[in-house]
Amino acid sequence: MPPTSRPATALVDLDHLERLRELGDRYDTNLLDELVAMFLRDTPPRLAELRTACQLAHRGRVELAAHTLKSSCLQLGVRGVAVPAGQLETVARHAPAAKLRGLSRMVECAYWQVVEVLTVESARHPRRT
Amino acid sequence: MRRHEPAPTARRTRGMPTSTKTRVLVVDDEPHIARFVEFVLDTAGYDVVKTHDAVTAIELLRAQPFDAMVLDLFMPRHSGLDVLRALHAAPDAGPRVLVLTARSDAYNTELVSALGAAAHCAKPVAPTTLLRHLADLGVPPTVRSGSGGSHP
Numbered sequence: 077m078p079p080t081s082r083p084a085t086a087l088v089d090l091d092h093l094e095r096l097r098e099l100g101d102r103y104d105t106n107l108l109d110e111l112v113a114m115f116l117r118d119t120p121p122r123l124a125e126l127r128t129a130c131q132l133a134h135r136g137r138v139e140l141a142a143h144t145l146k147s148s149c150l151q152l153g154v155r156g157v158a159v160p161a162g163q164l165e166t167v168a169r170h171a172p173a174a175k176l177r178g179l180s181r182m183v184e185c186a187y188w189q190v191v192e193v194l195t196v197e198s199a200r201h202p203r204r205t
Numbered sequence: 206m207r208r209h210e211p212a213p214t215a216r217r218t219r220g221m222p223t224s225t226k227t228r229v230l231v232v233d234d235e236p237h238i239a240r241f242v243e244f245v246l247d248t249a250g251y252d253v254v255k256t257h258d259a260v261t262a263i264e265l266l267r268a269q270p271f272d273a274m275v276l277d278l279f280m281p282r283h284s285g286l287d288v289l290r291a292l293h294a295a296p297d298a299g300p301r302v303l304v305l306t307a308r309s310d311a312y313n314t315e316l317v318s319a320l321g322a323a324a325h326c327a328k329p330v331a332p333t334t335l336l337r338h339l340a341d342l343g344v345p346p347t348v349r350s351g352s353g354g355s356h357p
Contacts (some may be wrong), residue, residue, distance in 0.1 A: 092329070096241075099332060103248050107241075114237035143279050147307035148235045151329045165308075 087186065088193045092153030112194050115152055122148070123184050126164075127191040134163035138176055145183065152196075155187045187202070226252035227344050228270065230300065232262040232288060233277040242275055242305070245332040246339075259283035261303040263291045268306070271300040275335070276322070278306040278313065289320035301342040301356030304332060 093108060102105025106188035115166050129137035142165035164179040171179075220291040228248055229251045239255045246253045252273070256262050260283055266274075278285035285304065292299040302326035304317045323342050326334060339345070 095331075099244075103244075107244055111237045111241060116241060118236055138356070140279065140281065143308060144281070147277075147328055148238065149234070150307055151238045151241065153329065193327070197291070 086152070087156030087190050088197070089153030089155060090197065093194075093197055096152075109198055111152060112198060114190060115148065115154070116194065117143075119145070119148065119187060123187060126161075126180050126183060130164075130176040133173040133176065135168050135176075138180075139165055142168060149190075154190050156190050156193075157183055160186055213311055225348050227272045227348055228252045228254070229339075229344075230265060230271045230274040230303065231255040231261060232257075232259065232274065232280075232285065233305070234258060234280040235277070238277070238305075242330075242335065245335055246275075246346075249336055251339075259285065259288050262288050266292065266295075266299065272348070273301045273339060273342065274299075275303050275305055275339075278304055278317070278329065279308065286316070286320065289317060289322060293320050301339075301344050303335075303338050303342065305335075 097108040097113065100110075122141060126138065126141040126145060129141050142161045146158050146161040146165055149155070149161060160179055160182040164176065164183060167175065167179070210230045227250075229246055231239050231242045231246070231253060232255070233242065234257050236257060239257060243253045243255050254265065254269070256265060259280055262274075262276075265271075266288070274288075276288055285306075289302065292302070299321070302317075302322040304322045305312065305328060306325060307328040314325060316325075324338055326338055
């Protein structure tokens with residue numbers, strides 16, 4: 077199955093996004109788009125840090141980078157990345173280096189699918205005025 | 206650390222009772238999470254200052270009074286635990302601390318409690334949950350102050 081055929085709801089909690097949109101609307105603020113823009117701006121460097129840490133098998137760095145990604149994704153409902161990042165955080169201290177690299181690739185793959193979902197969702201529901 | 210006194214307010218005045226915004230320091234290395242927390246607290250009526258690193262947080266706490274702090278635990282370089290340790294070592298009363306973390310295992314829960322955190326909650330946090338936690342800690346958005354003049 078090609079990655080992009082995964083249902084959007086498996087990757088992102090769309091109800092959560094809607095609640096964020098409604099919260100912003102209540103105060104006439106484009107909160108959701110602001111948070112998504114920050115997430116898309118800040119996540120690629122986090123992924124790069126995770127990739128480097130896994131390649132070097134610096135386990136403490138892997139654990140922290142994976143935790144940071146998990147935490148960031150959880151708060152935005154991006155479970156498609158939060159789940160593999162959480163797995164990586166859990167095994168960072170003891171798993172073989174090859175497994176760390178594999179999980180890191182899963183996290184990155186999931187992220188790029190999430191980008192697509194977030195972009196589509198932002199375009200589909202412009203802020204009510 | 207005296208962290209369990211009732212009716213906190215960072216800016217008390219003498220004379221007639223006035224309504225003062227409760228000051229909250231938000232510390233999270235993830236900008237979109239800090240912004241979310243800031244938005245929720247700001248729209249609820251709190252006076253919010255946010256920072257993305259522990260060192261700046263410690264400097265702010267030394268320089269300014271805060272009634273409460275929403276603190277992330279796991280941050281690069283210096284962690285939320287470092288902030289708690291700095292508060293713990295300070296001679297005067299600090300803010301009520303709500304720890305916000307994506308890893309709330311028993312060890313960390315006990316550790317942050319021992320270091321003076323008043324409460325902790327797990328990410329993702331909903332707006333109502335965040336506000337309820339602060340209310341439970343006795344830090345509503347505004348505080349009537351200045352009526353007794355009991356605080357220097």
